[in-house]
Amino acid sequence: MPTLDICFSPELLPLFDLKGKVAVVVDVLRATSSIVTALASGVTHLVPFSELAECRAMAAQGYLTAAERDGRQAEGVDLGNSPFGYLDGVVPVQGRAVAITTTNGTRALHLSAAADGIVVGAFLNLGAVADYLRRLNKDVVVVCAGWKGHFCLEDTLFGGALAARLQADFDTTHSDATLAALDLWAAAAPNLAGYLLRSAHVRRLNHLEAHQDMAFCIREDEYNLVPVFRDGRIESLNH
C-alpha cells in the first residue's frame, strides 16, 4: 500500500525524498485555489515565477500577469491572487495564458522539482486529486506552502482532508504529520470556516475580500480537474 505523508513547510522538504513519489502542492489561501479556478475558467495554462519582475515581463509575450505580495495585488499586473479575479469578468481570461507569482505557493512548486509528478491541490478540486492519486497508486507527499515557511492550519487541513479520503487505499499511519493532520481535520470539518477564522493567517487577512475568498476556497469538489506542473507549466491533466 503506498504511503501518504505531509510536509508542513517548504523548509522541511530537504528531509523528504521525493524521488518516485507524487508531490501535491497546496496553498489554500490562495495560490493553488486560484490556479484551479483559473483553469476551470478557461485559462490554457499558467507559468509560475519566483520573481515579480520575471512575471511582469511575460506581458510582452501575451500573458496575463497575476502577482501577490504579502496578501495584496502587486502593482502593474492584471490580476491579484484572488480566485474571483478569474470569475468576475473584469479581466477576460478565457483562452489566455497566465504568468503568476505568489509569496509561498510558487516557492513550494519549484522546491518540489525532485518528485516524479507535481499536482496542484486545493479544497476546490479535492475529490479530483484524490481520484487521480488513487489511480497512480504511488507514494504521496503533500507539500504545504505554509506562511513564509511557518506551519499554517489551512494547508494542513487540506492534507488531513485528502488523507481522510484516501485512508482505504494509502497508509496514512506511518507519519506523525499525517496522523496529526487527520485529527485536526476531524476537529475542523464540522465547521471549517469557523475553525479557520481562529487561524493566525486568516486573521492577518481580516477584511471583506479575504473572508469572501476564504469562504470560496474551502468549498470541496467545486471543480473536477487536476492541474499538473511539468516543463515549467501548470495545465489541466488531459488538456
Place this chain on the structure above:
Amino acid sequence: MPTLDICFSPELLPLFDLKGKVAVVVDVLRATSSIVTALASGVTHLVPFSELAECRAMAAQGYLTAAERDGRQAEGVDLGNSPFGYLDGVVPVQGRAVAITTTNGTRALHLSAAADGIVVGAFLNLGAVADYLRRLNKDVVVVCAGWKGHFCLEDTLFGGALAARLQADFDTTHSDATLAALDLWAAAAPNLAGYLLRSAHVRRLNHLEAHQDMAFCIREDEYNLVPVFRDGRIESLNH
C-alpha cells in the same frame, strides 16, 4: 501579554527570532524526560554533546556518560537514554555529573543558543516549567526536538499541554502551530498513552522497555524542578 509559539522541528528554528525570548526545549521520548529524572535523582548537572566521542571522553574527567543512537544505548557508555537508568540503582548517580548525547534532544538545545534563556521541559516537570514561565513573563518558543528533523506527536502534545496551562497568561492564539497543538492536546489528553501508541515514533520503539519508558515519560508533574541550560551545563534552577 507575552506570546507562546511552538517550533515543530529544529529545522524550522531559523524562522524564529529567539532574542529576548525563552526557549523550552522538549524531547519527551526520551532525552528531556531523562534529564529531568537525572536531576531529580541527585545528578549535580549534565553536559550535552553532539558527538558520541566527545561524550565518551568526559569519563576521564569523572563524568558518567549517557548516550543513545537510534533509540538504543551506545557502546562504551554508562547509561542509555531511559529515565529508569537514573532510578533503578544499577549505576549510582547521586552526586555525579553526567555527559549526555542523544539523536535529537542535544541538537535542539544547541540550536536554541540565541534565546535569552533555555529551559528543559517534559511532562514530568510540566507544572514547574509553566510556573517558571509565568513568573518570567517573557515570550516563549517551545522547541520540539522532533525525530531527525520531522514533526513528532509527543513533543507537539507537550507544547499543547504547556499552552493549555498558560492560556490565561500568554497569547496562545497568534500562532497556527500553537492553535494546532492545543487542539491535538485536547484530542489526546483523555487517553495520552493510547493516543501515542498510534504514533510512528512510538511504534518504531515497539518493545517492552520503550513502552515502560513511554508510560513513565507521559506522567505530568512528577518532579517539581526546572532545568536550565547555560554556560554549557544543564542544572536545576536554584541549584
